[in-house]
Amino acid sequence: MRTNRSFGRKLFLICNFIFLASVSLLCLMPIIHILALSFSSGQAASAGKVILWPVEFTTAAYANVFGKPEYLRAFWVSIQRVLMGTTISMFLTIITAYPLSKDSRQFRLRTFYSWFFVFTILFSGGLIPNYLTVKNLGMLDTIWALVLPGAVTVFNVILLLNFYRSLPKELEESSLLDGAGQFTTLWKIYVPLSLPALATTGLFTMVGHWNSWFDGMIYMNHPENYPLQTFLQTIIIKMDFRFIKPERAELMIKLSDRTSRAAQIFVAAFPILIVYPFLQRFFIKGIVMGSVKE
């Protein structure tokens, strides 16, 4: 394409670049500010000297955070829920999306089943009935309350079933003709071929589990069962120390001073920052793939 590079055009390109650069930096600024705070001394932080670079560099806040059994325990609960939740959820997504990806001639009740799942996006019982269901199942204060209620993510199922459908039908036909059953066809042909889509949904699920805090707050009565984000919610946002034993209260207040808060936020964000490069490589592809339909 021939472009006419007049003076006005050049000016626009420069302004556009500067504008987008400032928008991107503005987006990151709060996060960098917190990072700088977390590496600054307590005095410098409360004197308001810290902007985007640590003042009086120290790792004391991090030492403080990692020295707290409460924080580490919450971190461990989060890791458990991510591992269990993602495994269970991915298994269910794979196995649920496959039958639903068939057309109604191959699988008569497909439309009925699809609506059965899709209806749950359209309508839900609401907070209180959900809470009471989990409670009546005796799942309060167990990891299952964090893992099972959201295990079938209909959004991911739809994403994956659209991906399955984009694979050539001949693959399935020849596999069935060669005598493989549906299960073998799914594991030996569909799963290996849909690895990019599975990576996308898997990473999304992991991030979702790492980030959720509300279920931890309502389903866990004892703070020692809190996942990390719920723990941070009570300590950083609500500054609620009611649940903490008195002899630990002083330590908890220490955890809530400005630099420690910053360090805790950053440590909780760190796992996301690690998977971020992968997320972003896969997920654009994943989203585009999932939305392509015939």
Add this chain to the structure above:
Amino acid sequence: MNVLTRMWKREWPLHLMLVPGIVLVLIFSYIPMAGIMMAFQKYVPNKGLFGSPFIGLKNLQLLMDYPDIGRIFFNTVYIAVMKIVAGMIVPVTIAILLNELRKEWVKRTFQTLVYLPHFLSWVLLSGILIDVLSPSSGILNQVLGLFGIDPIFFLGDNKWFPYVMVISDVWKEFGFGTIVYLAALTSINPSLYEAAEIDGAGRFKQTLHVTLPGMLPIIVLMFTLSIGNVLNAGFDQIFNLYSPPVYESADIIDTFVYRMGIEQAQFGFATAVGLLKSVISFIFVSMSYILAYRVANYRIF
């Protein structure tokens, strides 16, 4: 009969595969739907769903008489609609501007930077915002102070709170929103631009007459789908940022249901409020899907 058995022989593995998913969805989505009965009961926890007395529409009546209910519905719709509109305009604009960048790696770098907040939870982002917006020590008020502006309590002032919600929501989500629009932009046929250029259109006119019309279908689709969100003002965000002094401008249906149900254990009443929201949302969401199907031939599955 013969046909049925043949069908069963062929299809049973497919049915079997659905069993685990169906069981879980039944337990965690459909059983709670039956729990909606509570909305019409004076629910007593130790009597349970089947022992509690039915009181008809009393809970709904209670809701209508609740003094702040108009405020709560207004706040919900007000914040949600502003978020929908801002969450549309900003990503579209940024996508168009990003598309003008010539170097692919520059475009990708900017994109990577702006959608980082999308992947952080509202707990962490709220922790960051509470610090940054603090009237006594927050960096934003320090900067404003340089210009002689008195500290503003952004999260404690009813005048500011709804707008802080909208702006911080745009901050978290606009980068992610640009992905869809950028994808739409790259699918515009380049020969359209060539034709426009031959006709003497400059870059600005090309944007107006080629780019925007090319994006229109996806804009319409995204807008239609967002209609379903008019009652979702963002529980995660508001719950982590609000406080009693700003309930007047910040309290939304979801936070109200939480306080009534979980904190005060008025299960029947809270369920009734939640049900009202679910029903209205259901109507809006269904409408948006039907509209999206009619307008853009969009189908969920």
